[in-house]
Amino acid sequence: EVQLVESGGGLVQPGGSLRLSCVASGFTFSNFAMNWVRQAPGKGLEWVSGIIGGGGDTKYGDSVKGRFTISRDNSEKTLYLQMDSLRVEDTAVYYCAKDRWELLRGNYFDYWGQGALVTVSS
């Protein structure tokens, strides 16, 4: 059974940093691209970032490029999202999502974690 478990969410001040983690199980982690998708309170889904199975290529949404960094440790089956220079508008539930295959192309997300809430407020 595929499982994705996020952690690391919490309250942070504007301008601060936070790192999210997502531990995967039930599939060969290194064979699949992984993504972060967020959802602001009462709003829709927004793709944040993706990373290929081997970790050598990453993509970012325009709203987070230059502030967020996605990475992965395939030996630990863990996906990360380092969030710096956080803004109030980054407040959202952040979901870890497994991709269909190893590449960042034609993505769809077949398994999702339960989400981690990040609140940016003073």
Add this chain to the structure above:
Amino acid sequence: QSALTQPASVSGSPGQSITISCTGSSRDVGAYRYVSWYQQHPDRAPKLLISDVSNRPSGVSIRFSGSKSGNTASLTISGLQTEDEAVYYCSSYATNSHVLFGGGTKLTVL
């Protein structure tokens, strides 16, 4: 790139069929067959319903079907059931290698 355009809400009675549209552009929906649909119940993670325009993953009811024409994709739910009441999102891969989502459509089963 802007988000894909979906109607904010649709409604139907049990047993009826409804269709949700998802309009993009030649740089996303119109460029590839990489359109997917997700269902989200309140306080739950999204669930994949349709991939690659019209493919249903194992375990998804045959009542859910997808199609595409030009820059617009559609999700049809037939034989509406009360448990179908949820928010539905479309998604498309885009030519800039990004993933776009629609704004979501709230389905009410009357």
